[in-house]
Amino acid sequence: MKKLINRPEDAVKDELEGVAAAHPDRLRVHIGPHFIVRADAPVQGKVAIISGGGSGHEPMHGGFVGMGMLDAACPGEVFTCPTPDQMLAATQAVDGGVGALHIVKNYTGDVMNFEMAAELLGDEGVEVEQVVIDDDVAVKDSLYTAGRRGVGATVLAEKICGAAAEQRRPLADVAGLCRKVNANARSMGVALTSCTVPMAGKPTFALGPDEMEIGVGIHGEPGRERRPLATAREIVEALTTAIVDDLPLKRGDHVLALVNGMGGTPLMELYVVYNELHKLLGGRGIAVARNLIGSYITALDMAGCSITLLRLDDELTALWDAPVNTIGLRWGA
Amino acid sequence: MKKLINRPEDAVKDELEGVAAAHPDRLRVHIGPHFIVRADAPVQGKVAIISGGGSGHEPMHGGFVGMGMLDAACPGEVFTCPTPDQMLAATQAVDGGVGALHIVKNYTGDVMNFEMAAELLGDEGVEVEQVVIDDDVAVKDSLYTAGRRGVGATVLAEKICGAAAEQRRPLADVAGLCRKVNANARSMGVALTSCTVPMAGKPTFALGPDEMEIGVGIHGEPGRERRPLATAREIVEALTTAIVDDLPLKRGDHVLALVNGMGGTPLMELYVVYNELHKLLGGRGIAVARNLIGSYITALDMAGCSITLLRLDDELTALWDAPVNTIGLRWGA
Numbered sequence A, B: 001m002k003k004l005i006n007r008p009e010d011a012v013k014d015e016l017e018g019v020a021a022a023h024p025d026r027l028r029v030h031i032g033p034h035f036i037v038r039a040d041a042p043v044q045g046k047v048a049i050i051s052g053g054g055s056g057h058e059p060m061h062g063g064f065v066g067m068g069m070l071d072a073a074c075p076g077e078v079f080t081c082p083t084p085d086q087m088l089a090a091t092q093a094v095d096g097g098v099g100a101l102h103i104v105k106n107y108t109g110d111v112m113n114f115e116m117a118a119e120l121l122g123d124e125g126v127e128v129e130q131v132v133i134d135d136d137v138a139v140k141d142s143l144y145t146a147g148r149r150g151v152g153a154t155v156l157a158e159k160i161c162g163a164a165a166e167q168r169r170p171l172a173d174v175a176g177l178c179r180k181v182n183a184n185a186r187s188m189g190v191a192l193t194s195c196t197v198p199m200a201g202k203p204t205f206a207l208g209p210d211e212m213e214i215g216v217g218i219h220g221e222p223g224r225e226r227r228p229l230a231t232a233r234e235i236v237e238a239l240t241t242a243i244v245d246d247l248p249l250k251r252g253d254h255v256l257a258l259v260n261g262m263g264g265t266p267l268m269e270l271y272v273v274y275n276e277l278h279k280l281l282g283g284r285g286i287a288v289a290r291n292l293i294g295s296y297i298t299a300l301d302m303a304g305c306s307i308t309l310l311r312l313d314d315e316l317t318a319l320w321d322a323p324v325n326t327i328g329l330r331w332g333a
Helices: A009-023 A084-094 A109-123 A153-166 A171-183 A232-246 A267-284 A314-321 B008-023 B083-096 B108-123 B153-166 B170-183 B232-246 B267-283 B314-321
Strands: A028-029 A035-038 A048-055 A072-078 A100-105 A126-131 A185-191 A211-214 A225-228 A252-260 A287-294 A304-311 B027-030 B033-039 B050-056 B072-077 B100-105 B128-133 B185-189 B209-212 B225-229 B254-261 B287-294 B304-311
Touching: A009 A028, A009 A048, A009 B100, A009 B267, A009 B287, A009 B304, A028 A084, A028 B170, A035 A084, A035 B050, A048 A084, A048 A109, A048 A153, A048 B027, A072 A084, A084 A100, A084 A109, A100 A109, A100 A153, A100 A171, A100 B033, A126 A153, A126 A171, A153 A171, A153 A185, A153 A252, A153 A304, A153 B108, A171 A185, A171 A304, A171 A314, A185 A232, A185 B170, A211 B209, A232 A267, A232 A304, A252 A314, A252 B050, A252 B304, A267 A287, A267 A304, A267 B008, A267 B072, A287 B008, A304 B287, A314 B267, B008 B027, B008 B050, B027 B083, B033 B083, B050 B153, B072 B225, B083 B100, B083 B108, B100 B170, B108 B128, B128 B153, B153 B170, B153 B254, B153 B304, B153 B314, B170 B185, B170 B314, B209 B232, B232 B267, B232 B304, B254 B267, B254 B314, B267 B287, B267 B304
Parallel strands: A048 A072, A048 A100, A100 A126, A252 A287, B050 B072, B050 B100, B100 B128, B254 B287
Antiparallel strands: A028 A035, A035 A072, A185 A211, A185 A304, A211 A225, A252 A304, B027 B033, B033 B072, B185 B209, B185 B304, B209 B225, B254 B304
């Protein structure tokens, strides 16, 4: 295992200490239980938005805490769901008095623990809405999931809901927008290599030198099929066709296209992928009105990418364009 | 070789087409000869800043074209210097009538070709200042370089000079700032794995499963020594000591710290590295006043990182903080 870490068991703590040391102007980091909140939290009168999940997907979620996006993130150990007490403490730390939205990727442990946290918060008089993101079209059920996995649409939901919360829209509206994003977004990924979990010390799965895993999960869960390595054009065709058919997208639709790196893939390759995606969608009469290209929801050091398409309307577009100021996404601020 | 590309010989062209398709609002991309300019170029009355070099280091340099940073970038083929005609055409496309600064990383081919371009531009009445960046303390001479290699300080010089140019400072001032950044910045990198050049199809160098290359170049050039893989703490100590001793930095200095990923290293590990760097510098009485953590000057899919430290004063700090609006760096805009 080749990683820039100290002891594998300290990787998450060391990372969080690094985040705390780097960004005291914008974030407060609490170690034990671990959570990250925006420096100006709680923002009174604003719906608080909290997300979380296993570590190893950086910048998600901690890198999306800040004005216009999340109020708090709860990082678990690598690929391990955070605990209810983390979610409880994080939500209490950012509660602005008008309720909280929990954005939860659809993995069984995450959903269960966020539900427990919501119950505890309800007992204390904090209104919580939970929205589960399940945008990955690759497989119906998976290693850690009943139903579809939550992946790239989470980034888009956090941005769009964050913008709505900044406008002081009420909890029901913000949660409704989150459901709208999830309903209109689909994703699929591909792995060229496995990832390696620090505590495991060896690759999560075996992939031959000329193989790729189409439909891989962000923890290395199996996808739809293992195939011989193909060109970027063929890979984009496979991922995009699955997404477009599932949503479905039709001629005349406008989309936001996220081309996401899995952690071990350089930006150069993501632009090659975007080029193919742009051409393919154009050929089907689907306009890419907005795009986001980079590594936003990763799987440790996995080489590969995912594509997420979100069908846009004027409301979603305006919220996407609104200012945001986080480590991972920043514009207009 | 596992890469998200089509034909290896098309990788750079496909990437540039992707950049053009993704960012028509902010960039114009010219294919053959290849160059990228800001969409509002030329900006009359502003010193034009042009950089360039081999591809494979993305987001450098194309990702730094835009308000507050570069006017144009000339990407060569992978790890291959651009040609004088690229630099000539790019400079002409962004010439605002008050001269141009060429920021050149110290690799023999780059320096020679930028010098030829400057001569041609001089013949056409465009005043050009060339500043060569040579901040890598690892080795005296290298595979493609007489003297020290140019690496991470290039990002900082492009940002700081870009801010000065936006203030309409004259060419001599902007070039002077570039020399000041270079004089006050030092870098060193480490590779955990080799990179693979698309046209070569196999790793540039061999590194055992428990080895690392301390002082590696951004094209996989040999560094100071090959050592057994160490902890993040030990790696940071080795890189930082070399930088601090060379500059030298002393107790009471303020620095900008860049922790840069080499392309195949996830953000999580970069924060672990930053944590060690912050502690080490703090212990020596050196304050990290600004930081930048992410993959900014990469070496294709190499796993590893580099550290750059720039000694700050009030002038450099204010220019660093000024608004910038590029794909790779964006704040205040």
